[in-house]
Amino acid sequence: MRGRLVPATVPLARTKAEIFDDLVLDTVEGLERRYAKELAGVEFAVEDVPPELNVYDSDVLEDGEVPLARLLPGRPGRQELPPRIVLYRRPLEFRAMDREDLADLVHDVIIEQVANLLGVDPDELT
Numbered sequence: 001m002r003g004r005l006v007p008a009t010v011p012l013a014r015t016k017a018e019i020f021d022d023l024v025l026d027t028v029e030g031l032e033r034r035y036a037k038e039l040a041g042v043e044f045a046v047e048d049v050p051p052e053l054n055v056y057d058s059d060v061l062e063d064g065e066v067p068l069a070r071l072l073p074g075r076p077g078r079q080e081l082p083p084r085i086v087l088y089r090r091p092l093e094f095r096a097m098d099r100e101d102l103a104d105l106v107h108d109v110i111i112e113q114v115a116n117l118l119g120v121d122p123d124e125l126t
Contacts, residue, residue, distance in 0.1 A: 020089045023106045043084040050088045069109045085113045
């Protein structure tokens with residue numbers, strides 16, 4: 001038998017990537033409701049794995065030597081780049097025991113990166 005075992009409209013049909021994206025959106029939407037002005041123009045992105053670099057800058061949130069997220073502060077000027085927070089899905093999934101644990105981890109990582117961007121203590125955002 002080939003093909004889908006579950007219809008596409010059923011929640012079981014969601015991929016890990018789609019579930020992860022939903023977790024990111026839940027946290028980001030909550031933050032944007034409270035900090036709309038401060039987060040205007042900030043982009044949030046998800047990549048499966050971090051790029052291979054020999055050394056990571058201070059803009060990378062790591063667990064051991066594995067990057068979990070990266071804050072790209074943006075560049076004002078002629079070729080303006082907005083601030084961007086990138087989460088790395090696979091390393092975060094690997095550290096979580098279950099979906100609830102993953103949701104907490106994603107929330108904590110986003111809070112940490114937004115706090116770094118805004119220059120505030122992460123406890124102020126929770």
